[in-house]
Amino acid sequence: MLRVKLLVAGLCTALLVVALPGRAEVKDEAVKKDLKALEGAWEVKSVVRDGKEAPVPDGAIRLVITGTRYAIKVRGEKEDASGTFTLDPGKTPKAIDAVADAGKDRPTDFTGKTGAVYIYKRVKP
Secondary structure, three states, X not given: XXXXXXXXXXXXXXXXXXXXXXXXXXXXHHHHHHHHHHOEXXXXXXXXXXXXXXXXXXXXXXXXXXXXXEEEEEOOOEEEEEEEEEEEOOOOOOEEEEEEOOOOOOOOOXXXXXXXXXXXXXXXX
């Protein structure tokens, strides 16, 4: 009986060790797919600043995503901000966490009541 329990415990451990890398691969593939879908240029379509809709000149601000890096460009030339981000496709809804290169504090309010929230739309290639 002890031999059977040890055999079952060993089999369960082996299955767990074999199954864990597979789960990581599935998550990695989901991240790669989502990163590919996000890559490219995005243009600001609307801004909510301090709780009010703010005007945005057409084509004035773009977000450019390459891999896990982002850059915000103003008027097509100057890079205003940049940083990196991570994706978590395992969360519902999917989650993005961005970190600015310049060491700025990460915002905690995304409602637009304080500060600004930018809504982007993909620019057709």
